[in-house]
Amino acid sequence: MVVRYHGGAADESVRVTAACHPHSARRLLMRVSTTFGRLAAGTLVVALGTGLAGCGKSGDSGSGGSGDGKVTISVMGLPPATKAATRQAFLDRVAEFEKANPTIHIEPSDAPWDVQTFAAKMAGGRAETVLEIPLTEPPGLIDRKQVADISAEAKALPEYAALDPRIMDTLSRDSKIYGLPESMYALGLLYNRKLFAAAGLDPDKPPATWDEFRADAKQIHDRTGQIGYAPMSINNGGGWHLTAMTYANGGTIEKQNGDKQAAGFTDGDATAQALDLLHAMRFEDNSLGTNMLRKSEDIAPQFAAGKIGMQINGPSAYGSYLSLYKGKAEDFGAAALPQGPGNATLIGGTVLMVSAKATADQRAAAVKWMEFQYLKPAYDPDIAAAQAKANAADKLPVGVPGLPIYDQSVVAKVDAAVKPYVNVTTAHFQPYVDGTAKLKLVPEPPVGSQDVYAALDPVVQAALTRQNADIPALLKTASGHVDSILQQQ
Template sequence: MKAVMKWIAAASLFMSGAAQAEPVTLDIWTIDRPDQYMYLLKDEFEQSHPDIKLNIKTVQFRDMVNDLARATATGESPDVTYIDNPEVALFASRGLLLDLGPMLAESKVIKKEDIFPGPLSSVTWDGKIYGIPRGANTLALYYNADMFKATGLDPDNPPKTWDELYAAAKKLSDPAKNIYGLAFSAVATEEGTFQFLPWLQMAGGDYNKVDTEGGIKVLDFWGKLLDEKLASPDTLIRSQFDSTGTFNAGNAAMAISGPWELPRMGREAKFDYRAALLPIPQEGATRASALGEGDNVILAKSEHPKEAFILLEFLYSKMPDVWNRFGFVPAANVKSNDPKTPAIYAVFEESMKYARNRGPHPEWPKISKAIYTAIQSSLTHQSDAKTALGTAQKQIDAVLNK
């Protein structure tokens, strides 16, 4: 009898050990650098969920769509990835993302009615939800208040119209000190489209109607800034990150960028930096800004959808902290925890009221390419603004009429 009992005890011990499965490892793709969002939250998540490990890979923002398309075609896609908000429709329409509806219905952490309409629409395709916003962002005008004072400009009255922006940029430019009046990005990537669209929208156009008098006015204005060297020539090749770096270093008096820059700006900028809403074409004009930031999505072929959704819930639960830690505006109706730089926070909070989605459309990359190619063509004087935008319109019409 004792032998039988020992055998039962040993068998029970064996079965108990076998039941303790190895932790599930989720493959995560992100555009973050090691000092940003996903990496900084990794340890917190793993400590609170010891049965799930995260294997994180950084993919460059400009490469994410192509790399993800190749990975899904070869069966090597991650479990969870970041996708820029206009790209959700591209992947969802092709059946590559997991419909989160059933899990959202059971979730005690994420309530879709709490997510703001703009961010929610960016993850919605054909009536289904395919992602969870990790935050939101938009664009504003940063400016160096110390430079404003030194040149006789009032830092409490930043430029409100395009004419005022031009006048300020001209006064603030100092070629002898290698200081440009304004830094922004017109690079031939999605970032260029992102920066251009609010200007186009304020001038009466949109992503599906670019060949407008307003569109010509925008490109002519941008061209004037470049031709008069009020903005650096490398505006055409540098990212938003790089252009803001120029501002942080004191080589640009103003910069157009988003709140994601604030953590770095707080470390690098040794001056009084402030923010204002994007200037409008003229008094009384419609205001617009861009809806940015991306979404956390689960790939349809993930072998661990349950664990992947647990990660999405955890990331969503950090929404009250995203402003202070990562420079995101909350994408849901939550209260930010004692926001740093409250005056700048108020500017971006106000700007979010005017932020518009890019698309959505399943062929957004083709639309965006037509737009940023037109920007480059005009600003490098390969063609005039009217011709460049006319060419882009034909390409966009061909996509939209499919």
């Protein structure tokens, strides 16, 4: 069985519904994305910021035999009925795959990843053959022996050697390969170029450090009256962004403690410094506005309307900025995440894994499907160009940077093929491309990331709403809570 995997926190381009995993929508949109102008660690994606609906039922992979000599695998990834065009496109790909591989039968499923039910599905043998899961999950799945060693099948794939080793490290254990990447993202800083200019700032020189970030936010507020920076603090968004800021400051959220993970954010002052910064911006600079209980859906429309100068997010939000919130393309800017001593940013994404319950024939069929549907468009210039042409014809953004799963030798070929169809102002994304290429890419906390983010939300809220907030005490309390969560994982 193939398991696909996604991670992250509340963001309308990342989160779907409370019942479905945060990155179901991102995965769907990335499948129809094109690439160009990638970082040494970045790929261009199309993301409209829409969510998937309908958390459907999963199928049982069974033995994989159909009685007619065919191997049967059920695959997640089928868009819901409410997305008629993309659903039909997926079904067309299934038909194309089956025609090219007549001994394999595909049973598509529109059941998205659901963190609440996944464990029970796996234990009960009810999981699809091809599943989608977040980048936070592989360590636990490997430890619990729920996913199969696919080393032989993976290493036989075209361009396998060009897959980014930083990503593959999260999918490997003891020299064995347990999964393959599908799509990745890295958090950065989105900013309104028009507000920067109105505040007397250079739109081509966004802040690179937290000190510059704070100063720019204050200048935007003081000179334009608008919100300099809008932090998230609810729906796990506060903990998610605090994690990214902690990484940038050189800290960690979780650490290894024996055979379990434990809270690591009270080791050193990286997390406390991030909270001190938010507290000072709120109570000394008054640059964060008045609403301190924001989620992504609160920030996105105001940002598009030019009422917010900066937000932490990925460039893939550009699609929803244009289509959903009617923002102006010329005002959108993207930069790398501002840095402290860590020189790092948070990455997440979707990966593909194979269930330990799969037969040898199913494993082989599953990896073949993974390569056909998800990997080949990322390394084959002809397929990438065809997708880019179609997306450009549909007036979808082509040329928005993200993270590639392949190295520069592959990326360069795909970029060249896609370049004629790029329809965004690539210069407005160049600060993100150049800056993120220099950063360490750190995955989300490996165990219980969403629960950990939820435990950190109240700490962020306190820093933003209490002038006398005792940040060390708040972190100590949260550390105990997180330790309790992680002990149960």
